[in-house]
Each structure stands twice: as C-alpha cells, then as structure tokens.
Amino acid sequence: MRIIHTFILLAVVGCAANAPPEKEIIVTVLYDNYASVEGVEADWGFACLIQGLEKTILFDTGTQSEVLLRNAEQLNVDLETAEVIVISHEHRDHTGGLAAVLGDSSGATVYFPVSFTEDFGDAIVAAQGTAVRVSEPVVLFAGVSLTGEMGSQIKEQSLILETKEGLLIITGCSHQGIVEILERATEIHEQDIHLVAGGFHLLNHTEADVGAIIQRFRELGVEKCGATHCTGGGAIEQFEEAYGEDFISMGVGKVLRIPY
Numbered sequence: 001m002r003i004i005h006t007f008i009l010l011a012v013v014g015c016a017a018n019a020p021p022e023k024e025i026i027v028t029v030l031y032d033n034y035a036s037v038e039g040v041e042a043d044w045g046f047a048c049l050i051q052g053l054e055k056t057i058l059f060d061t062g063t064q065s066e067v068l069l070r071n072a073e074q075l076n077v078d079l080e081t082a083e084v085i086v087i088s089h090e091h092r093d094h095t096g097g098l099a100a101v102l103g104d105s106s107g108a109t110v111y112f113p114v115s116f117t118e119d120f121g122d123a124i125v126a127a128q129g130t131a132v133r134v135s136e137p138v139v140l141f142a143g144v145s146l147t148g149e150m151g152s153q154i155k156e157q158s159l160i161l162e163t164k165e166g167l168l169i170i171t172g173c174s175h176q177g178i179v180e181i182l183e184r185a186t187e188i189h190e191q192d193i194h195l196v197a198g199g200f201h202l203l204n205h206t207e208a209d210v211g212a213i214i215q216r217f218r219e220l221g222v223e224k225c226g227a228t229h230c231t232g233g234g235a236i237e238q239f240e241e242a243y244g245e246d247f248i249s250m251g252v253g254k255v256l257r258i259p260y
Contacts, residue, residue: 025163026051027170027197027256030071031062031097033229037253040071045093046172046199046229049077050161052260054141058082058108059159060172061097068097071252084140085129087112088172089156090120102127111140113149113157137188143260147184151176158198160185163260166194166223173199173230179216186220194258197226197250202235210235214242226250 029036031047045063049056049072058079062068072079079101085108088094102108102124110124114133121131134157137148143162149155154175161168169185171178178200182193196217202210217225227239228250240247248256 022259024052025161025168025256025258025260027168027258028075028077029228029250029252029254030075030077031060031068032250032252032254034249034251035253036249036251037075039074040252041067042252043067044229045096047094047097048170049079049082050159050170051081053144053161055083055144056081057084057086057140057144057159058101059086059170060088060094061085061101063093063096065097065100069100075253082108084108085110086146086157086159087116088158089113089154089175090116091154091173094172095120099123099127102129111138111146111157113155115149115155137184145188147181147188150180150184158185160189161260162189162191163194163258165258166192168194168258169196169198171196171198171200174201178202179213179220182217182220182222193220193222195224195226195248195256196222197228197248197256199229200227200231200235202227203230203232205232205235207234207238210238214239224248226256 027048027050029048031045033044035042047060047062049058109130111132111134114135124131135149139145145160147158156175158181159170224246225239225243226248227236
C-alpha cells in the first residue's frame with residue numbers, strides 16, 4: 001500500500017513540475033514624469049510596452065523620441081517587437097516618439113481616435129505603418145480592446161486588457177474623465193476592475209474633487225491604482241493614502257506582471 005501511495009504522490013508532483021508556467025501580461029513603463037529605477041530619464045509624457053499577449057503593444061510614445069529610445073535601450077526593451085501601437089490622444093507628450101518607433105517597427109498597426117488630423121494618419125502610412133482610426137469600442141484581438149473615442153473637447157481612447165485578476169485599464173491623460181473611462185470599460189466588459197494605471201488628469205482638481213473620484217473608484221470595485229503622469233502630485237498622494245499597499249508607484253522602469 002505504501003508503494004502505491006508513493007507512486008501516486010510522485011505522479012502528482014511530476015505533473016505539477018511539468019505544468020506549463022502561468023502566462024503573464026508584462027507592462028513596462030518607458031516614459032513618465034517619474035523614474036522608478038536608476039539609469040533612466042524622467043520627462044513629461046507617457047508610454048508603456050505590453051508583452052505576453054498574442055501581439056506586443058506599445059501604448060503611447062512619450063514626448064521626445066530620443067528619451068524614449070534611450071529608456072528602451074537602458075531597460076533592454078526592443079521596440080521593434082511592437083506589432084500594435086495604440087495612441088490615446090493627439091498631444092505631443094503621447095505622440096512625440098511615434099515616428100522613431102515606426103522607423104524601427106516597419107509595418108506596425110497604429111490605432112488612434114477618428115478625430116485626429118489627416119496629417120497624423122498620412123505620416124503613419126508614409127512610414128510603412130497601417131493607420132486605423134477608432135470611433136467606437138473595438139476588440140483588437142483576444143483579451144484586448146479599446147474604449148473607443150471619448151470626450152467632447154479633447155478626444156481620447158484607453159486600452160482594456162482582460163486578465164485572470166480582472167480588467168487592467170491603461171490610460172493616457174483621461175481628459176474625458178477617469179471615472180467615465182472606468183464606466184465605459186465596465187459597460188464593455190462585465191468584469192471587475194483589477195488595476196487602473198496611467199494619467200488621470202487631476203492637476204487642477206480640489207482635494208474634495210479627488211476624494212469624490214476615489215469614492216467612485218471604490219464603488220466601481222477598482223482593486224489597485226497606479227496614478228501617474230498628469231494626475232498631479234497632490235492627487236497621487238491622495239490615491240496612495242486611500243489605496244495603501246494596493247497603490248502602485250509608477251515611473252520609467254516600473255514593470256507590472258499580471259497573470260492572464
């Protein structure tokens with residue numbers, strides 16, 4: 001009987017040892033107002049690379065192409081692997097590095113809001129990229145979608161990733177309102193929100209305003225928060241105080257790993 005039990009135990013251990021590793025979404029911040037590690041450059045703007053999915057995605061491209069490229073090199077990130085580029089909105093602190101990236105990633109597909117100028121799309125085509133204008137929510141591929149163009153004055157889109165932990169939402173500046181983005185995401189996907197990361201554009205909001213937004217985050221079930229870029233120092237501190245250990249400090253070099 002002991003021999004049989006031992007055989008079963010060894011079989012179970014063997015199966016566990018041979019089980020494939022859990023797949024992860026890996027988000028690496030390449031451009032931000034803040035630095036998370038030494039040796040990188042902080043600058044006003046935002047960009048991050050998302051790996052581990054069916055296709056590698058670059059979300060936004062920061063302000064200065066030179067800074068983006070130096071940070072990528074310092075972090076051992078190959079921008080040539082970006083098959084999909086998502087641009088949140090037509091402000092230079094999110095589009096500045098696009099031409100340089102397209103030079104390295106010939107043939108990449110670039111998704112951007114339909115309201116962008118004609119010149120923007122023409123430049124992508126001239127650089128041998130594929131330009132795709134986005135108006136409504138759209139699925140890019142399995143587990144990856146866009147909110148579609150949102151807002152009235154400054155129009156913007158955000159990225160939604162489905163993970164085992166819940167939705168991961170990545171924002172550029174949230175000019176249309178961070179709460180509105182979260183509400184749109186939950187309309188598109190009937191899932192809980194695990195993490196929201198990016199710019200929340202709360203620089204000119206009062207402490208009471210930010211408090212109300214944090215309360216709405218709670219009501220929407222947002223588990224973790226990574227406020228950065230244009231959120232504003234005071235607002236970031238409020239989110240950090242409210243979320244405690246569930247607040248994620250962002251910055252160039254920050255790497256997020258989420259199972260999917």
